[in-house]
Amino acid sequence: MHDQVHTPHPAGLERTAAALRERGYRVTSQRLLIQRTLEDMGRHVSVEELREAAAGRLPNLSLPTVYAALETLEDAGMVRRVPGGRGRALWDARTAEHHHLVCRRCGAVEDLRTKVALEAAVSAAARQGFAPDGAEVVVHGLCSRCR
């Protein structure tokens, strides 16, 4: 840990930079900032929430840039897009496999606190001609507030 800041950064700027270079993307302050902000938030957030949090550190960061950076970071494997959330996409820097509960009424997305074996599903996908990045379980229903 040669970081001089106090917040935890499991991935770190270097790892993000390396992941970007590896796919031929340029390393920009916006991309690093967005990955780092999302990691600091430690939960699923909307693009708008993320922009608000990041804009505190880089004033005129634009929304199109946030969208573009997230797509790039997703391709570099540094962030995950989370399905569900009532129309708008949610993003998460926690790339380790975990699963979600999506409320069909209010769109809230929370984490499922259990592991599920999906190796068979992933290899079946590959056998169907698909190139899987990962798999997740989505449980749909009503959250505690909406039930």
Place this chain on the structure above:
Amino acid sequence: MHDQVHTPHPAGLERTAAALRERGYRVTSQRLLIQRTLEDMGRHVSVEELREAAAGRLPNLSLPTVYAALETLEDAGMVRRVPGGRGRALWDARTAEHHHLVCRRCGAVEDLRTKVALEAAVSAAARQGFAPDGAEVVVHGLCSRCR
């Protein structure tokens, strides 16, 4: 089978009507038509595709009506909303549990042809205060065309 048509209708108009009444919804020709059209299509379709197919049988069926009917039918358990498809929602009348492959590049959604045991995930969700309707696996990655 007292149907005079030749297409197969596993659910049937009566079952749809009963499901609607059971939840206190009114039985309308639009709702029956939409459920039946979706069932006839036998795959995931967008709202727009569904409207086009249904409009052939009921000329000035409006898009807002299709949206409203799908939500009602979902609540009545007669159709499923499928996650993934690049922003827009996809719908399916095949309510039996099955799983999906979602292409992160083009948004295409195809079925996974394998069963996955999700009982543990569903009961864990219930233990977290969630009221689950069902669960599914989403494998994300690149489809055969985009890889």
Place this chain on the structure above:
DNA sequence: GTTTTTGCAAATGATTTGCATGGAT
């Protein structure tokens, strides 16, 4: 007869695009 649903037109809200400037390689 009363209440819900429909159809239409218009509003909303997330995401994307075009294009000139600035930054990374």
Place this chain on the structure above:
DNA sequence: ATCCATGCAAATCATTTGCAAAAAC
């Protein structure tokens, strides 16, 4: 020096809403 990424404004696209007329109960 070259090419990619950013910022801004405006466009796009799916979905939702308001409201009067029509249909279901």
